[in-house]
Amino acid sequence: MERSFDREIETLSLGEGDVFHGEGILAVTKALLQSGVSYVGGYQGAPVSHLIDVMVQARGLMGELGVHVEPCTNEASAAAMLGASIMYPVRGAVTWKSIVGTNVAADALSNLSSPGVMGGALIVIGEDYGEGASVIQERSHAYAMKSAIWLMDPRPDLPTIVKCVEHGFLLSEASNTPVMLEMRIRACHVQGSFETKDNVAPKVSMKQVLKEPAPHKYDHLAHPPVTFSHEKRKYETRMPAARKYIREAGLNEVRGGRHGEVGLIVQGGIYNALIRTLQELGLADGEGNSEIPMLVLNVVYPLVPEEITGFAEGKSALLVVEEGQPEYIEHEVGTILRRADLQVKLSGKDRLPMTGEYRSEDILAGVAGFLRDHIPALSNRVADAAYAEEVADLKAQARALLEKPIPPRPPGFCTGCPERPFFAALKLAEKDIGKVHYSADIGCHALATFAPFNFGNSILGYGMSLASNAGVSSFQERPPLAVMGDGGFWHNGLLSGVTSRLLNGGDGVLVIMKNGYTSATGTQELVSSPSQDEKLAAAEKSATGDDRTIEEALKGVGVKWQRTVHTYRVGEMRKTLIDAFRSPFKGLKVIVAEGECQLERQRRVRPLRAEALKRGERVMRTRFGVDEDTCTGDHSCIRLSGCPTLTVKASSDPLKTDPVAHVTNGCVGCGLCGENAHAATLCPSFWRADIVSNPNWWDRLRTRLGRLAGVPA
DSSP: OOOOOHHHHHHTTOOTTOEEEEEHHHHHHHHHHHTTOOEEEEOOOTTSHHHHHHHHHTHHHHHHHTOEEEEOSSHHHHHHHTTHHHHSSOOEEEEEEETHHHHHHHHHHHHHHTTOOSSOEEEEEEEOOSTTOSSOOOOSHHHHHHHTOEEEOOOSSHHHHHHHHHHHHHHHHHHTOOEEEEEEHHHHHOEEEEEOOOOOOOSSSSSSOOSSOOOOOGGGSSOTTHHHHHHHHIIIIIHHHHHHHHHHHTOSEEEOOSOTTEEEEEEGGGHHHHHHHHHHTTSBOTTOOBSSOEEEESEEESOOHHHHHHHHTTOSEEEEEOOSSSOHHHHHHHHHHHHTTOOOEEESTTTSOSSSOOOHHHHHHHHHHHHHHHOGGGTTTTOTHHHHHHHHHHHHHHHHHHSSOOOOOOOOOOTTOTTHHHHHHHHHHHHHHOOOOEEEOSSGGGGGGSTTTOOOSEEOSTTOHHHHTTTGGGSOSSOOEEEEEHHHIIIIIIIIIIIHHHHHTOOEEEEEEEOSEEGGGTOEEOTTSOOHHHHHHTTTSSSOOSOOHHHHHHHHHTOOEEEEEETTOHHHHHHHHHHHHHOSOOSEEEEEEEOOOHHHHHHHHHHHHHHHHHTTOOEEEEEEEEOTTTOOSOOHHHHHHOOTTEEEEOOSOTTOOSOEEEEOTTOOOOOHHHHHHHHTTOOSOEEEEEEEESOOHHHHHHHHHHHHHTOOO
């Protein structure tokens, strides 16, 4: 049983006058259907994975509307899907995680924005800049400016988010330009409600097909010499049309009141943090009504000069509250003011943090100082020292209660993760072959960069691990090691890594973690994922089925040396790694480390076991433990495994001063601890127990005989 989105799917069917309750990214999904979207594509990644996941599971509803939904193999293929909107009056939407996803899609985006679009084209970007970011601290704003794609940054409020989706298509069509809608982590997960509309079946769709393709129009192709006219059209025709629509539709908002001598210009996405700051300063109430005028930019590119100058009129100073560096908005606002010859004092990064996510406590000092300098009458009200002292006092109280610093808790593999045994085998193999250069990759396996494994010399991008050590192989005695997941292999690794290495004849070892899914983003399916029949057949096993797609692809492109080893066979994996590094074969050597994602397996197996127990059928599960009388307290098993359920406890033997190893009830019975003990020739303190529910006659007889003989059953 995979994760179900039944509840979320129900909300997609809400009609005129109903009320949607939920989170931001699902509001986006509903708004797409209300907008008459014809096709939706995308590549998974937090915080926008739900958009595609929900639509994929809502096949029935999508079929009724005629909406085509396509999970793409990477962000470039998703961006290229929008090519349908270049020549046809159809609305399309794609989604991916930024900024790394936009990096991958950049080529397609440039060639999409050059000719422009006929039907509305919307790109939903999962913007995760800040402390919640899982990758690079960069912004999508640069890509919007580079390619002249309009960028929306909606206020984290569900009605505003829905409005921006609907107007995003209209803005795209009014200016013949793709539109990006960036959804920050907090906006994606903000809870709220809005009044829904009926879903709109698109006029051109899977149900309303066109009889003839669009006629050939060379000026709709991103190809010289017409690309030169495209560039001229972007800024002489499309941008003025966009600015006209933004202004007439009122997409940006002027909010707040009575202290009109100053103003705050803020990105929509961080509006909530700014309002919270003003509440702390006593300048906004619980409803969000501010005493300081604000221009809320739900569209951050392009800016509308008339809106900026109109807001600045009669003010002595403006503060731009813009998250991230460089300060694109502040620069553009400054240019607009100078060109209009408005002598308004402009502040921004001179008062606010240069980098990092803007929380209310980060904004407070800058806003308070700005208001003190420009509204002296507010000096007493906006003295931020009291708030700062309150925060410092709370932190001091917390430290006192904790008595000592909180120990670091680096992330680790899930309990039973099939990737952990591979890294245990690698640690054991290094005892024989020595240390090797390790190129890490994006995915669950990147958790091996933390303790207790501490592997990794570089992480260059998704599926880029093998490509990233091409230079290393030329000056190291041992061939370098690269590890990538099956998701990374299909995303980028096959072409950028495997075929490139084969073309150049370079040496190296590649390990592909074949767990069956793109696991790090929610176990979305791949071309090599097991079929439904294979999943059912493997319900009581940990293998991913008999699918050999990855191995066949490797063979097809010319890989001569490859092995497939199940990850839990630690001893065999250790031997295979040693063989690969000591092989006389000079070329690419590939090990496919097979083992199904434990979370996905548990989602499938647990309901099956529960049903079997209800029917009174025999069900057996395996548990492992440690005999504390045998355990010496060496804990090498923990250093080799890192399993969350393998921990320590105080020994009941008063003569043992060191704690002994202990397996908690979270154990899923993967058997890694026993495999490690055997492969590393550790102490024989691990035991295995098969727990049988609804035992049959043979189970009962064997138990009785064992008890009579004094042997545990």
